[in-house]
Amino acid sequence: xxxxxxxxxxxxxxAVVVLAVYPLLVYVGIGxxxxxxxxxxxxxxxxLRLVVxxxxxxxxxxxxxxxxxxxxxxxxxxxxxxxxxxxxVRYYPVLVNGVLLVIxxxxxxxxxxxxxxxxxxxxxxxxxxAVVYTRxxxxxWTVFFAINGGIALYTAALAPLTTWALxxxxxxxxxxxxxxxxxxxxxxxxxxxxxx
Numbered sequence: 001x002x003x004x005x006x007x008x009x010x011x012x013x014x015a016v017v018v019l020a021v022y023p024l025l026v027y028v029g030i031g032x033x034x035x036x037x038x039x040x041x042x043x044x045x046x047x048l049r050l051v052v053x054x055x056x057x058x059x060x061x062x063x064x065x066x067x068x069x070x071x072x073x074x075x076x077x078x079x080x081x082x083x084x085x086x087x088x089v090r091y092y093p094v095l096v097n098g099v100l101l102v103i104x105x106x107x108x109x110x111x112x113x114x115x116x117x118x119x120x121x122x123x124x125x126x127x128x129x130a131v132v133y134t135r136x137x138x139x140x141w142t143v144f145f146a147i148n149g150g151i152a153l154y155t156a157a158l159a160p161l162t163t164w165a166l167x168x169x170x171x172x173x174x175x176x177x178x179x180x181x182x183x184x185x186x187x188x189x190x191x192x193x194x195x196x
Contacts, residue, residue, distance in 0.1 A: 011052050018045040019073075019092075023169030026089060027161060035086040042089050043077035046070040069099050090156040093168040097149030104142040113138035129194055137183055144179055148172055 018025065022042065029038040050070045072095045079088035107113040112120070116134040119126055126134070152172070155164040 011048050015045045015049040015052065019049070021169065022092060023165045023167075026086060027165035027169065030086050030161065035084055035089070036081050038086055039077040039080035039089055042092060043074050043081075046073035046077070065099055065103060069096060072099075086161070087156075090161075090164055091153075093152040093172070094149055094156055097145050097152055101142060101145035101149055104138055104145060108135070108138055108142065111135070115141070127194070129190075133187070133190055140183070141179070144175075148175065 018041065022045075025041060026038050029041060033041075047070070050067065073092055076088045076092055076095065080086055104114050107117075112131075113135050115138045116126065116131055119130065119134050123130075152168055155167045159167075
């Protein structure tokens, strides 16, 4: 792997990690660096992600979706920076859930679904039963993103910073992990039933 590609990968991973632990960084950073410092962190992580995206191209999410997420993050950071308040940067998890909700819902309206596309990366010749199953999983994730985004919106608009950070920085990730583990368990039984 060339050095420039390795550096781009390292920067991309760093940006993704910062954005993943973003709610906790906001909670800790507000006291130390203030709202403007936290806004600058969000803007920097999003800008780095955009720079790497331009060099590396698309991943599972389309480049357009990543540009929307990062561009939205930069706008929220700019609003918080200008206002000197953390209020706007608290809406980043809402933006993430909203974009994922739109992606999954749109794929239900115009198949193949997101989950089917991911499944076809491993098995291009999916049987019809697997296509039906991936559609159901996409529906489950669509509902999840709607509910999770609604809770993220509530915590951003009406909850104290501590509650916002706890939900968006911990509880939401536990719920995502539970969804993933539950889907893997169900998939195991569905595959076993299809083989029988």
